[in-house]
Amino acid sequence: MSGEAQRLRLDTLDQLSGQGRGWIGPALDPRALRVGVVHLGIGAFHRAHQAIFTELAGAATGRDDWGITGVTQRSASVRDQLMPQDGLYSVLERGPGAAPLRVVGSVREVVSGAADPAVVVDRIADPAVRVITLTVTEKGYRRDAAGRLDRSDPQIAADLAGRPPRTVVGQLVRALQRRRAGSARPVTVLSCDNLVSNGEVLQGLVHDFLDALPSAEAGGLADWIATSVRFPTCMVDRIVPATTAEDRADALALLGLADEGVVVAEPFRQWVIEDDFAADRPAWERAGAVLTKDVAAWEAVKLRMLNATHSLLAYLGALRGHDTIAAAVSDDQLAAVAEALMVEDVTPTLRVPDGLDLDDYRRQVLKRFANPALRHRTTQVAMDGSQKLPVRLLGTVRDRLAVGVVPQYAALAVAAWMAYVAEGREARGRELPLDDPLADRLRAAATAGVGDPRRLVDSLLRVEEIFGADLPEHDGFRAALIDHVRRLAAG
Structure with missing residues (x-):
C-alpha cells in the first residue's frame, strides 16, 4: 500500500x-x-x-x-x-x-x-x-x-x-x-x-x-x-x-x-x-x-448444515494441504463427504423452517464455500475447535445415536479434528496451528495417544468440556472415531 x-x-x-x-x-x-x-x-x-x-x-x-x-x-x-x-x-x-x-x-x-x-x-x-x-x-x-x-x-x-x-x-x-x-x-x-x-x-x-x-x-x-x-x-x-x-x-x-x-x-x-x-x-x-417468534429451526439448520460442514472441510482440507475452504470443496472426495454429512447425518435431525427449501439450502452452502474469491483459510476456520464442535457437530451426533444410528460423516469430522490436533502437520509437512483455549490440554491428551488411534481417541474423548460424560461411553461412536482416525493416519 x-x-x-x-x-x-x-x-x-x-x-x-x-x-x-x-x-x-x-x-x-x-x-x-x-x-x-x-x-x-x-x-x-x-x-x-x-x-x-x-x-x-x-x-x-x-x-x-x-x-x-x-x-x-x-x-x-x-x-x-x-x-x-x-x-x-x-x-x-x-x-x-x-x-x-x-x-x-x-x-x-x-x-x-x-x-x-x-x-x-x-x-x-x-x-x-x-x-x-x-x-x-x-x-x-x-x-x-x-x-x-x-x-x-x-x-x-x-x-x-x-x-x-x-x-x-x-x-x-x-x-x-x-x-x-x-x-x-x-x-x-x-x-x-x-x-x-x-x-x-x-x-x-x-x-x-x-x-x-x-x-x-x-x-x-x-x-x-x-x-x-x-x-x-x-x-x-x-x-x-x-x-x-x-x-x-x-x-x-x-x-x-x-x-x-x-x-x-x-x-x-x-x-x-x-x-x-x-x-x-x-x-x-x-x-x-x-x-x-421461532429462531430455533433456522438456527439448527445453519449450525448443523453450514457451520458443521465448514468445520469438516477445514480439518479434512487442512490435513490434505488445502489452504482455503474453496480449495477443499474443489476436492471431489471432500465435496462428496461434505454433501453426505448434510444429507445422511444432519437432515434427519432438522425441523425445517417454513419457506426454506432444504435441498436448495444445501446446494447454496456448497456453492458459497466454493467461492475462490474469498480465500477463507482452512486454519482460520479450524480455530477454537473445542468450542465449536459441541455446537456444530455433537448435537447431530447425539440425535442420531438416540435413534440407534452412528452418524459416520459427523464422526469423520470429529476424527479429522482429532487428527489435526494430534498430527500438527499437513500432508506436505507444513505446521498446522492449534489456536484453541484448551490448546495445552489438547496437546497433552494427543501426546498420550501418539501413534495409536485407539489411545488417541480415548484420550481426547476424555476432555469432558467437549464430549461430556455420555459420548465416551458410546461404543459405536467410539469405534467409528477409531476407524476414521486410523484411515486418516494411513492417508
Missing part, C-alpha cells in the same frame, strides 16, 4: 463525493448519528454484518439515533484502525454478484474493553442505548463443562471480586447494575454468536454471575432484569475471511483512499432475530433481516 495515499476519513471522503468511482458511500451522514447501540466484540464479522443492517435500517426509516459504539475485547487493533478514520471503513464483497465497495459510517466510536473497562460500563448504562449486541465468539462466554459460567476462570473471579470488568458477562452485569441505579430504562441484549439458543445461554450466564455476588450487592438487580431486559435469540450468517494486504490494496484502488479497517465478505448475508425486545430497536427487517 502506498505510503503517500490519504487515509479514509470524513473530510477525505467528502472530497471524493460525486466522483463516480464505483463505490457506495454511507447510507446516513455519520456526523448526524447518535449512538443507540453498544456492540461487544467489534471484529470483522460485526462490521460486515450487523453494522450494515443497522445503517441500512436507519436509512430506510430516516432514523439518526442508531449509531454504534463498538467495544474491543482483547486487542485494541480495531480501535486503532477505525478511530483515526472517524469510525469509517469499507466492505469489499468477493464473488459472483458482488456489490460495489461500500463505505460504512454506522460505527461512531470504538473503545477498548481491556484498556477502558469503566468506559464500557458507562456506555452500556447510557439511557440513550436501547440495544446491546455481541459477537465475542464461543469462548468469550467463559462457560464450564456444564455450560454454566466458569467461576474458576481467573478473569471471571476478578470481575466478581469487584475490579472494573473485563469479561463480557462482567461488563454486562456491572453495566446493568449501573443502569438500574440511574435511568432504569429497559434494554435488549442480543447475542449474535454461534451458540444454540444464544439468547437463553447469555441470560443464564448473567444470572450465574448475579448468583455469585453477595445478596446485598446484587440487591434487586435480578428482579429488575426480569422486567426490563430481554435476551432474544438470533442466527447470523455471512462468510467473512481475514483481511489481507491484497484486500487493502484493492480497497485503495477502488476508493482512492487508504483504509486500514477494510473487511472482506461474500455477497450473501442473513440475519434471523427473535422478535422480543424490551424497548425500541432498529427496523432491521427493512434491511432484509427476518423477525420471527
Whole structure:
C-alpha cells in the first residue's frame, strides 16, 4: 500500500463525493448519528454484518439515533484502525454478484474493553442505548463443562471480586447494575454468536454471575432484569475471511483512499432475530433481516448444515494441504463427504423452517464455500475447535445415536479434528496451528495417544468440556472415531 495515499476519513471522503468511482458511500451522514447501540466484540464479522443492517435500517426509516459504539475485547487493533478514520471503513464483497465497495459510517466510536473497562460500563448504562449486541465468539462466554459460567476462570473471579470488568458477562452485569441505579430504562441484549439458543445461554450466564455476588450487592438487580431486559435469540450468517494486504490494496484502488479497517465478505448475508425486545430497536427487517417468534429451526439448520460442514472441510482440507475452504470443496472426495454429512447425518435431525427449501439450502452452502474469491483459510476456520464442535457437530451426533444410528460423516469430522490436533502437520509437512483455549490440554491428551488411534481417541474423548460424560461411553461412536482416525493416519 502506498505510503503517500490519504487515509479514509470524513473530510477525505467528502472530497471524493460525486466522483463516480464505483463505490457506495454511507447510507446516513455519520456526523448526524447518535449512538443507540453498544456492540461487544467489534471484529470483522460485526462490521460486515450487523453494522450494515443497522445503517441500512436507519436509512430506510430516516432514523439518526442508531449509531454504534463498538467495544474491543482483547486487542485494541480495531480501535486503532477505525478511530483515526472517524469510525469509517469499507466492505469489499468477493464473488459472483458482488456489490460495489461500500463505505460504512454506522460505527461512531470504538473503545477498548481491556484498556477502558469503566468506559464500557458507562456506555452500556447510557439511557440513550436501547440495544446491546455481541459477537465475542464461543469462548468469550467463559462457560464450564456444564455450560454454566466458569467461576474458576481467573478473569471471571476478578470481575466478581469487584475490579472494573473485563469479561463480557462482567461488563454486562456491572453495566446493568449501573443502569438500574440511574435511568432504569429497559434494554435488549442480543447475542449474535454461534451458540444454540444464544439468547437463553447469555441470560443464564448473567444470572450465574448475579448468583455469585453477595445478596446485598446484587440487591434487586435480578428482579429488575426480569422486567426490563430481554435476551432474544438470533442466527447470523455471512462468510467473512481475514483481511489481507491484497484486500487493502484493492480497497485503495477502488476508493482512492487508504483504509486500514477494510473487511472482506461474500455477497450473501442473513440475519434471523427473535422478535422480543424490551424497548425500541432498529427496523432491521427493512434491511432484509427476518423477525420471527421461532429462531430455533433456522438456527439448527445453519449450525448443523453450514457451520458443521465448514468445520469438516477445514480439518479434512487442512490435513490434505488445502489452504482455503474453496480449495477443499474443489476436492471431489471432500465435496462428496461434505454433501453426505448434510444429507445422511444432519437432515434427519432438522425441523425445517417454513419457506426454506432444504435441498436448495444445501446446494447454496456448497456453492458459497466454493467461492475462490474469498480465500477463507482452512486454519482460520479450524480455530477454537473445542468450542465449536459441541455446537456444530455433537448435537447431530447425539440425535442420531438416540435413534440407534452412528452418524459416520459427523464422526469423520470429529476424527479429522482429532487428527489435526494430534498430527500438527499437513500432508506436505507444513505446521498446522492449534489456536484453541484448551490448546495445552489438547496437546497433552494427543501426546498420550501418539501413534495409536485407539489411545488417541480415548484420550481426547476424555476432555469432558467437549464430549461430556455420555459420548465416551458410546461404543459405536467410539469405534467409528477409531476407524476414521486410523484411515486418516494411513492417508
